[in-house]
Amino acid sequence: MINVFQPSLGEKELAAVAEVFESNWLGHGPRTKAFESEFAAHIGADPEQVVFINSCTAGLFLATELLELGPGDDVVMPSVSFVAAANAVAATGARPVFCDVDPRTLNPTAAQVESALTARTKAVLVLHYGGYPGDIAAIAELCRARGVKLVEDAACAVASRAGETACGTFGDLAVWSFDSMKVLVTGDGGAFYARDPELARRARTLAYHGLEQSSGFSAAKVSHRWWELNVRNFGRRIIGNDVTAAIGSVQLGRLPENIARRREVAETYDRLLSDAAGVRLPPPLPEGHTGSYYFYWVRLDPAVRDQVAADLLDRGIYTTFRYPPLHRVPAYGATHLRLPGAEEAAETTLLLPLHQGLDDTDVRTVADELRKAVENRSADPAGGE
Structure with missing residues (x-):
């Protein structure tokens, strides 16, 4: 996995x-x-x-x-x-x-x-x-x-x-x-x-x-x-x-090298997925900003996002979404709110594997399988079911 x-x-x-x-x-x-x-x-x-x-x-x-x-x-x-x-x-x-939030960032x-x-x-x-x-x-x-x-x-x-x-x-x-x-x-x-x-x-x-x-x-x-x-x-x-x-x-001593590797993984995803149909990449960091590269997220058509996640799991790739919008949680008493950016993010966003333990083959595998899953589901959202 x-x-x-x-x-x-x-x-x-x-x-x-x-x-x-x-x-x-x-x-x-x-x-x-x-x-x-x-x-x-x-x-x-x-x-x-x-x-x-x-x-x-x-x-x-x-x-x-x-x-x-x-x-x-x-x-x-x-x-x-x-x-x-x-x-x-x-x-x-x-x-x-x-x-609300910006649905891109x-x-x-x-x-x-x-x-x-x-x-x-x-x-x-x-x-x-x-x-x-x-x-x-x-x-x-x-x-x-x-x-x-x-x-x-x-x-x-x-x-x-x-x-x-x-x-x-x-x-x-x-x-x-x-x-x-x-x-x-x-x-x-x-x-x-x-x-x-x-x-x-x-x-x-x-x-x-x-x-x-x-x-x-x-x-x-x-x-x-x-x-x-x-x-x-x-x-x-x-x-x-x-x-x-x-x-x-x-x-803490390992942090610089771990961040450097995580940045390499994110940049490799950027390169491998830049022309992937139906896949929107995270925005680049603004000038002067430094990130921790904790998440790498893509945005997909909500009609296929969940099926793509399931297909990737079947192929041994675990993805997820964080964090589901809190205004939808009844306990907080805010379900009447309409926050379009947060709601769009919740329906379209998928986090890909991102950590310093990934090797280049892993990253290519994730990118290739994501491409195929999105293509297959976009052509047939029901997956032939």
Whole structure:
């Protein structure tokens, strides 16, 4: 099976984990701090602004808590986004307000975000679809002008930049995902960023039960009764650990070569499919933008998209669509909305395999099989059934 996502792990990651085992300190410790510093340097932030956490989803929930969202608050977000973002907002009692997206980039424009703002808007929460930075600079400027907070879901954008600025650092808060399907993999895990130092300090405390001290062992060096608790805020346990952080450090070192290979795969698809009838390719990155090449998506006639996906699966090629529009989910109370860009994307978009483990033969196979499936289904949409 040629998978749509696939991590690349090897001897270096095993050696890093072995070192953690040998140290006999598996929890939140020195390797966690090291990875936080390394990731902070990668995005151009101070290490104190970055917290290594156990998942991007946990970071989204932490962001809504730091923003003190609740009933009566609105949060604008693109309908084409991961369910975790809407869940994090809705769980507070605040209302997710969905905006449309450009069906080519699947990212919202600043104008689309602005059109969804209400008098009760407290924050905007944007996704960088597939690692494309999108209209993030203009959206950040809009949020500053309107006095609303900007949260970046940079789960797909670990190496993405608009100009010299890393995605995730345009806004007030940001999260990244390092789960088993992402570009940088720690198994489970994520990073949380806060622009404001005080919010960053509070995030770090809330990520570990609201405790002011991260461990009794470290507190023993400065207190004669180190076992006593000092809790001012009610937190939970969402911190990362040294095992996954050690993997993350190795993966961060591999990131440039992995991104380079993913770019090669995307460019090869561009070349092989440029004249494929019935296949529309993703738009090129704007000048000055750098992507993470997390998704490679094509747009097909909605009459054949699903059958093409099934045909490819029969040929050993797994494809998918992410993310189904959230305004169609009844739980969020927005099924009355009509968002034509998001709806068009949901009916036409298909993600092709894209990861650094693909060899040139795999890429050619995917492109050739896609061509044949589209041609066959376009000639006979029912497939002779």
